[in-house]
Amino acid sequence: MALFWDCLMALLAAFGLVCIAWPPILWEKIEYYHRAKHKRNEGKTMELNEALNKLDALQKKSYAYGAGLSALYLDGDTVAPSDTEEGRSLAVSVLAGEWHERFTSPETGELLDFLAAHKEELDQVRRRQVEELKRDYDKDRRIPAEEYMEFQRLTSEANAVWKRAKAGNDFALFLPYLEKIVAFNRKFAGYYDPDKAPYDALLDEYERGTSMAFYDPFFAALRERIVPLIRAVGEKEQPDDSFLRRRYPVEAQRKFSDYLMEVMGLDRRHVGIGETEHPFTDSFNNKDVRITTHYYENDVASSMYSVIHEGGHAKYDLGVADELQYTRLAGGVSMGLHESQSRFYENLIGRSLPFIRAIFPRMREFFPEQLADVTPEMFWRAVNKAQPSLIRTEADELTYPLHVMVRYEIEKRLIDGTLEAKDVPETWNRLYKEYLGVDVPDDTHGCLQDSHWAGGSLGYFPTYALGSAYGAQMLKNMEHDIDVWGPVGRGDLSQVTAWLKEKVHRFGGLLEPADVVKNACGTFDPTIYTDYLTRKYSELYHL
Numbered sequence: 001m002a003l004f005w006d007c008l009m010a011l012l013a014a015f016g017l018v019c020i021a022w023p024p025i026l027w028e029k030i031e032y033y034h035r036a037k038h039k040r041n042e043g044k045t046m047e048l049n050e051a052l053n054k055l056d057a058l059q060k061k062s063y064a065y066g067a068g069l070s071a072l073y074l075d076g077d078t079v080a081p082s083d084t085e086e087g088r089s090l091a092v093s094v095l096a097g098e099w100h101e102r103f104t105s106p107e108t109g110e111l112l113d114f115l116a117a118h119k120e121e122l123d124q125v126r127r128r129q130v131e132e133l134k135r136d137y138d139k140d141r142r143i144p145a146e147e148y149m150e151f152q153r154l155t156s157e158a159n160a161v162w163k164r165a166k167a168g169n170d171f172a173l174f175l176p177y178l179e180k181i182v183a184f185n186r187k188f189a190g191y192y193d194p195d196k197a198p199y200d201a202l203l204d205e206y207e208r209g210t211s212m213a214f215y216d217p218f219f220a221a222l223r224e225r226i227v228p229l230i231r232a233v234g235e236k237e238q239p240d241d242s243f244l245r246r247r248y249p250v251e252a253q254r255k256f257s258d259y260l261m262e263v264m265g266l267d268r269r270h271v272g273i274g275e276t277e278h279p280f281t282d283s284f285n286n287k288d289v290r291i292t293t294h295y296y297e298n299d300v301a302s303s304m305y306s307v308i309h310e311g312g313h314a315k316y317d318l319g320v321a322d323e324l325q326y327t328r329l330a331g332g333v334s335m336g337l338h339e340s341q342s343r344f345y346e347n348l349i350g351r352s353l354p355f356i357r358a359i360f361p362r363m364r365e366f367f368p369e370q371l372a373d374v375t376p377e378m379f380w381r382a383v384n385k386a387q388p389s390l391i392r393t394e395a396d397e398l399t400y401p402l403h404v405m406v407r408y409e410i411e412k413r414l415i416d417g418t419l420e421a422k423d424v425p426e427t428w429n430r431l432y433k434e435y436l437g438v439d440v441p442d443d444t445h446g447c448l449q450d451s452h453w454a455g456g457s458l459g460y461f462p463t464y465a466l467g468s469a470y471g472a473q474m475l476k477n478m479e480h481d482i483d484v485w486g487p488v489g490r491g492d493l494s495q496v497t498a499w500l501k502e503k504v505h506r507f508g509g510l511l512e513p514a515d516v517v518k519n520a521c522g523t524f525d526p527t528i529y530t531d532y533l534t535r536k537y538s539e540l541y542h543l
């Protein structure tokens, strides 16, 4: 469920402004405009108030371009007729190009420099806006225009080739593209931060403050606890989950989605739901968020948990303070934190027994025949069935982090040059055997399954596992502060949401990701996550 597109959309939401100059999704389509020659305007002094007005105008414009682009994507993915891509692509490329030109202009640089020089006179909100915008600006200008354009063309092509390679189980077809994408990522890492190891610079792009020195012990700690746990679960009898695959009519599933959104407290005057191939969340502002799902007639849990997952992303964006709207600080602050919220609602709440008991009577009204012989306990066991598998996006909560770990190990070695792209399949298969105990039958179900690398992203995967770990720590603190399970057991999530809003949502980008984590989790400690998994699966499987 935690699909790339879902998370990409979360990224778009999280980085309202960056999304215009920097999202992989736009890279494919941006027609790059050469920068205007830098004309220095020395001696020009701007009054602070005038500068702040300009800062507001800049951010509102950024919002407007972003909203326009988002609306075009949303339309293309949801209701647009099939052969209408051409005009939208043109509109997207013009809008994105115009914004890039405007944002990287010398005037923007002067404005941000001026405000940075007066930062002592700015309040916290303004200071953070300037800091973040300056960071975006410096980064966007460091990448040479020609390389930026070449990378857009490469990933656009690579994406199309990857689809063919995946369909035809033909890694050799994709290999030359992967080689070039790795080389580009190495080079870009040097632009992001020349003082860091290249993979550290890439990791920092997706979750600020993280590095290999952070992730290595994190993943080692997960492995040490999760691998034996999976082995123990594997020796137990598996629950019957066949009833999840009875025929669940899409019309009834749609009504069930409406009900789930109601339980989550998603106000339908501010949150819409659509249907797409891959579920995602697209946020315009804290009063207009769209989620999507995909209905499978023979799999009721798929859409159910997509709605709850995307609903979690939506809750985050809806909870950001009003004063941060239409600025650089609107939306969630990082990938890891966004994923912590979606996975919190999906797994920690949505796959808990109290929650399932609470919603089950209504669920039975939507699916009376399908669930006639099913109890809430049976349903709870079925949606928590843990079994090592090949595909990350279909993996259960327990085995999921190991899928992420395989990708982390491979990316790390690709970027530091100790693994050649041509050896990825062999390494992938070996690590799947070692971590998950499964034999990979072909590259389609192996190293070609995800679109991230074809889209140019290396360093993205680890945030998925990190979000889960953040969530477990938040739950522990939440349980300390409030009665979580009493209200959840009555289908009332309002206290859960209020806690998350207070500790995470309202800040948007006002705090650094690490400070939000500290605020909601305390000191980061992956054993809290592995303790949570151990407790949960010991109960489920009577270990």
Ligand code: ZN
Pocket: 002, 003, 006, 007, 010, 309, 313, 338, 339, 342
């Ligand atoms: Zn997600």
